[in-house]
Amino acid sequence: MSKSPLSIVKERFGDDPKKAKAKLVAAVKKAAGKDLWLDRLNEEKGLDHVSNKKLLHLEQVLEAVSKKVGSRDKLIGEIAKLQGRAKDDDYKARLGEESTPALWDRFQAVQSSKSG
Numbered sequence: 176m177s178k179s180p181l182s183i184v185k186e187r188f189g190d191d192p193k194k195a196k197a198k199l200v201a202a203v204k205k206a207a208g209k210d211l212w213l214d215r216l217n218e219e220k221g222l223d224h225v226s227n228k229k230l231l232h233l234e235q236v237l238e239a240v241s242k243k244v245g246s247r248d249k250l251i252g253e254i255a256k257l258q259g260r261a262k263d264d265d266y267k268a269r270l271g272e273e274s275t276p277a278l279w280d281r282f283q284a285v286q287s288s289k290s291g
Contacts, residue, residue, distance in 0.1 A: 180227035196223070199230050206237035210246035211275055236276045247271075250278050257285045 188195035200222045251270045
């Protein structure tokens with residue numbers, strides 16, 4: 176049986192749920208940096224109101240993108256290149272409207288179809 180998101184957060188960031196959530200939010204913001212983040216947050220709520228599960232996933236995706244390609248722009252370029260559309264600026268602009276997790280999923284799908 177897999178662990179609950181709360182238990183994972185407590186394990187990684189401490190037993191106090193509020194402090195652990197604050198540390199998780201800080202970790203997501205740190206992983207996001209300026210090159211990976213599209214700021215589409217509700218100004219009133221912010222990341223504090225996002226579920227632990229989503230924050231854990233977001234942190235994982237942002238770190239993976241950072242390690243594999245470095246930035247959103249490079250990720251978009253890699254997707255376009257793998258699909259044979261490296262010179263298609265309209266396609267890249269459309270990709271730029273997608274969230275980083277959606278782009279990461281698309282990159283992994285395209286990459287696996289090219290290697291498979």
